[in-house]
Amino acid sequence: MQLAPFYPILYRILKPIFPTCLWNGDEASPTIALTFDDGPHPEYTPQLLKVLDEYQIEASFFWLGVCVDRNPSLAKEIHQRGHWIGLHGYHHHSFPLLTPDELKQSLQKTQTAIANACQIDRDRVRDVRPPNGLFTPKVLQLLHQNNYRPVMWSVVPEDWVRPGIAVASNRVMANIGNGSIIVLHDGCCGGQDVSAIAANLIPRLLQKGYRFVTIDELWRQKHP
Template sequence: MVEGMIWMVFIFYLVYTLVPTFLIRRLGYGVFKSRTESPCAALTFDDGPDPQYTPQLLDLLARKGTRATFFVLGAKAEHYPDLIRRMHEEGHLVGLHNYMHHSNALMTPWKVRRTLEHSADVIERITGIRPVHYRPPWGVFNVFDFLLIRKFRIVLWSMAAFDWRSRGGTDKIKRKLIGKSERRRRHSPARQRRHTGREPRRAGLYDRGTRGCAGGCPPAGHLFCAY
């Protein structure tokens, strides 16, 4: 009896979230890929805006003349509308990370949809532009997210810095991203060509504690670009 229930829960989650997440994350089904002719890296920052770190990050990006994409939480956007306005006015792209940092695997489809639309409303009220780029927390999806593809552009990442758990500061993050970039270049020439030829790499960073990274981060010898 108990064993049967465990199997039912496992099969439910297999169909509800594991298979869709695999299809989207590994096979790229429905993932938005920007096209560009120049080799470049698109910097993306998740989880903000943060009153302590986001202004520092925006200052740094302004000094470097670099544009980035911020996947923000609707709840934080409500608290810090000036930071969202500043992102927009300084030429950065504001995308959605949903309203709270909750996994789509643990939410009903209608709750994902409702909170996503509410977050888009919040940002549209601040910037005047309705965001369409969307990256769910942890890159976890559920099967009903395939229905969102018609309305939102799902954006993932090519490299993650794991900077939220990095001890060792900026140098360690920089080494990690440049190292990953070099390994990809050496071991996957075909993939590398795809990335340098048409599609920008997306370096995933976090808008909390990434002090001083954007200017020196990935990958050496590449330009930075926005979507």
């Protein structure tokens, strides 16, 4: 069963309960963030980058450390193009299933992989999106204690089950609004369609007057 119809409901329920997560940007500003999880992937991510380059879009990527270690040159290229980088854990393991030490090690190992690949200070990479969107108050407490910034989403087209390019794109368009954070996937699950979905969505969103920004800019909107 596809869960896409329930994500807008979950968003409205969870957002006020966990206000320290970034769920969206400024609702008075026509800015949106295009974000991608589970990469970098050696085939799907370069296809996506061509689309982003065509429209000069700066996106935000939440990487798995294992994928960074497998594709360090690609990770460096993405960073050099000006895209924002965040953490998704070393492996795609739901954070509540990890012990506090395992979670801390997973995030630190991913930071190190990104720092080595992109030649940047590891402390600059502190935005975290939990795999599967799953977290607990205890997980959030650990993230805040270790100076991480938890990032969620407001528009989820469930592209990882591959409902079709038109379906995924139309789901985004039906739920988009000022400050929206769109989550897509450029990894093994969903990455096959990601460049085509992006190519479908971006001109439609630009036509509606939206401006694409990074997750970091959305944080600055929330805490000027």
